[in-house]
Amino acid sequence: MNVSKTKYMVVSKKPQLLSQIQIGHNTLERVDKYKYLGSWLTDAWKSDTDIRVRIEIARQSFMKMKKVLCGRQLSLKLRIRLLQCYIWPVVLYGCEAWTLVEDLRKKIDAFEMWTYRRMLHISWTAKVSNAEVLARLQKKTELVKAIKQRKISYLGHILRHDRYRLLQIIMMGKIAGKRGVGRRKKSWLRNIREWTGIKTVGELFRLAMDKEKFKKLTADLQ
Structure with missing residues (x-):
């Protein structure tokens, strides 16, 4: 492990959360964003x-x-x-x-x-x-429409293949506890529900298992 090249990021609802990671006598640098496979990830987890x-x-x-x-x-x-x-x-x-x-x-x-x-x-x-x-x-x-189609196609691809079992568990799982005060942030799945007009996540997942119906749903997007 190259300590001089290693950094870390904290994803939390509390931006002022203090943290410190030490390797031996060296303290790792904390960053608020980093580039991974050409895409930028931030501690606010926004796009x-x-x-x-x-x-x-x-x-x-x-x-x-x-x-x-x-x-x-x-x-x-x-x-x-x-x-x-x-x-x-x-x-x-x-x-x-x-x-x-x-x-x-x-x-x-x-x-x-x-x-x-x-x-x-x-x-x-x-x-x-x-x-x-x-x-x-x-x-x-056409750009926004292309983004919608790619996201929806990607969801169907994940749900229909067993090798994405971990991603399926993450999407279908729920976090214990109460939701924090304030307006709920728009989620990745909520985007798709709004675009398709499907109200519940369960209904969306069931429809995604049918490749032909889901393909038609993607093609009919505005």
């Missing part, structure tokens, strides 16, 4: 940091390909396909683990519209609505 980072990385990737994506040598239809092929995967990396709230959804939609406006050479000072931009492209926003 804000990871989503913002993915958007900025995708923005940089877009700018590197600006001559191709914004050039008029290629048709708009082909440039849209290149955008979907090279930029969207950068944004959507690890999105199956995200918990979306309204503020984050707006940021994702805003980035998508940012790419479209540049591809259409619409100045930021021009008073062109998002609806008009989408009408010119003859399409709808």
Whole structure:
């Protein structure tokens, strides 16, 4: 164990919780976030940091390909396909683990519209609505819908395979004790229940076991 390269993070509802880990005479550094397999995990256990980072990385990737994506040598239809092929995967990396709230959804939609406006050479000072931009492209926003589909497909994949038994236990389990004071935070499963219109977790799990019905449910998402 390399003590100089080892850090630790505490996930707790009490942000001021004090802790200290010592290895011999060395005290390990406590961090509030760290990068794991390309995704950022935080002690608040929210998706804000990871989503913002993915958007900025995708923005940089877009700018590197600006001559191709914004050039008029290629048709708009082909440039849209290149955008979907090279930029969207950068944004959507690890999105199956995200918990979306309204503020984050707006940021994702805003980035998508940012790419479209540049591809259409619409100045930021021009008073062109998002609806008009989408009408010119003859399409709808697709990033948020792709996140919904990937999350729901991932849930079905987990519940139908025995090798994910530990994840199944975690999702189906309940924590003993009373819920703390204050508004309940939006959970990963609550996201899916809202998107599918399924009220109870048990009903969602039962439906996920039927691959064909769950596939149709995913395809019908708005």
